[in-house]
Amino acid sequence: MTFWRELGFGSNPYVVKPLPSNADGRELLVGRSAELRALLRRIEEGDTHVVLEGPNGVGKTSLVSVAAWVAGERFRKKETTHLYLPLPEVLQIKEDASEFISDCYFAIARAFLENEETLKRADRKVPRTRDVKSWLEAPVLRGRGLNISSPFGGGGITGGTAANSSTGFSNAGFRATIRSWLRDAFPEGTGGLIGVIDNLELLETSAAARRLLEEIRDPILQLSGMRWVLCGARGIARSVAATPRLNGVLSDPIEITPVADEFIPQLIETRLQHYSVKDTSKAPVSTSSFEHVYVITHKNLRDSLRHAQSFSQDNEAAFFLVKSESEIDLAFTTWLEGQAISHEASVKMQPRTWKLLEDLADFGGTCSPSDFDQFNFNDRAHMRKNVVELERYGLVNSSKDDDDQRRRSIEITSKGWLVHYAHSQGLGMPPIPGM
Template sequence: MSFWRELGFASNPYVVKPLPSSADGRELLVGRDVELRALLRRIEEGDTHIVLEGPNGVGKTSLVAVAAWVASQRFQRRETVQLYLPLPEALQIKEDASEFISDCYFAIARAFLDNEEVLKRADRKVPKTRDVKAWLEAPVLKGRGLNLTSPFGGGGLTGSAAANSSTGFSNAGFRATIRSWLREAFPEGTGGLVGVIDNLELLETSAAARRLLEEIRDPVLQLGGMRWVLCGARGIARSVATTPRLNGVLSDPIEITPVADEYIPSLIDTRLLHYSVRPTSKAPVSASSFEHVYVVTHKNLRDSLRHAQSFSQDHESEFFQSKTETEIDEAFTQWLESQAIKHEASAKMQPRTWTLLEDLATFGGTCSPSDYEQFNFNDRAHMRKNVVELERYGLVNSSRDDDDQRRRSIEITSKGWLVHYARSHGLGSPVIPGM
């Protein structure tokens, strides 16, 4: 019997990956009703693509997945004539515009294949997908003398590659086919596919993000029958949403803040109940313990779930079965403290760098390069030197965005918050006064 089954759960209740676009996802999306309604309004009633700005791990992708499912259910209940269906998975942003555009079209094709029966039941015009399916799933694609694995066999199509199959689609012909599918299945005002363009902050600079979005504006963002939701952290989504070429294409960003503390007990209890297969299931991390780690991680839901999962798997199932809830809660607190102490001890930094970490935590965990005076530095260069040292130990993430000095591009990581927890609670090395 599996570890989770032994504890009375169908599977891991602390799963970290985004929620699915399904009834299960809707049940598990706790504390997001206001944000869900706001997102649905923009999907169903707006004419620009949606931008979500919020910290990493706050749950932006889960929110979009559930919103797409709720929108599809509204159609099923005949509350609207708009049919919305999600793309199979979020698309990760890439610096190579051509490669990213191809990823988008492949994802759209896959959504049509996955939802063929749904579209038929909705009396939508369904494309003849057999030939294109064979092309997409061909094991090898050839282009410019290179052999490239099919994206549905583990790789991607780039350049002017064409399929090595009898269907003979060209890259341009494939894209034209997808555009016609969208027009025919989703005439204006009747819905569309909902896709996520995720992790804009991976492009690091606002200039790079603007350049990429402007390159994909016509081939991707102007596609009829598509509702894109762009997600970013550290202020990058807000910095690029109103550029001249994207004005009227992207909406003003919706700020997604962490789930409010009051919802956390219900959020974790809902997960435990959802995955439970018997009344006597034994939770490795209770609601009260989860509240604690949620505070320690600075309200990062993804990191909190990851810590809960790691603690669970660091012990045998017999440990949890033999302990009371109070004993398990105490063991979790000790485990979390040991993780914090270990990370704090591994960071060998100068006092001034430690001071920056503590000041940054007091500042809220994020800042921009232009905030250097608030951290008692004479200029950006001296602050940057200390930021680089924090990066070396994985305590902050940052991008040097010289084009947008106001962007909050410096952020404490999960490891950084654990180290801050150790130092602020006197768990590891003693904090020297004035540090």
């Protein structure tokens, strides 16, 4: 951390990872008051699990993390009798339902271990966790005889050894015990654990997502004492939320759009102040430069922070200490253009494919296969051919979703927006002779 210390910061102010579920996270969540209120209403007052839909990098996970802390603070301040606590990790969706279910039970068990003291202070029934903690931390259980007693109660694990794996954790005794812990600690209407199921779009098609969610409906989504928040991009969350078997289980999606431009100065200034340890701290990326990169990345906060961090660390601390703000702003603009030109130089596409990228950017950066006529293609097949070429260079992500052709499943990537910036501004074009 010497680099940031030299500039007057305790640590990296452009950290990319989601905001923590604590007071710091709440302070740093800027421009999300309306979304935070809407999410808390669904968590605290609804009886269906919450669904968030929004572009990758827009801040969905940070929003849920802070919401869980705010809900917990209300209990600590005695503003409510509902106790909410976050799971210790975000759960990434998987195609294998059995493996994903095991991941969920693992996370719930760890949540009880990590929140044991909080539950005790709240006068909630706390399970005996010492044996479970030892079991969770041991890579292999060894026992005598042909049957090993599970510390969870109920059945046992057969054989002389049992690996600490999803297979070992799938026994009925473990799951039954977790369910009883949840019921005892969070009786109906008294709160629960808040878990995040992220990246639904990784399942590629609406049909695959629907199958997975239907498989986990009873073992996971019907767990008493759990409040789940499902997050997805490229339209998949909205596509699966209203299916018949999930009706009454999942809420209508909350659309999470990018932080409004008007809040970006406050957002970055709040970060700089929060991480500053000296009045004379020197920001590598000024507020105006951050606003500039935020526009170029199509308002992707995660990508904007990543670029700010990369530029900062591509230079020595002394560079920022001796240069004026205007000089640093110019250096950042030059650096960003260099990144864009470098990416564009690696792309060799036909004019029609370039035109699709330009039109897609003008269209907002996302579209569905059924929008082919909006881009002057005769049919989906001709558009798909050009989309595949854009995918080959990493300029778009797309999901071939035959189940829902209306889903906005084609999306410009971070690299795509940089290439579009270079191409639309003519940054990589050779100078005109005599000019």
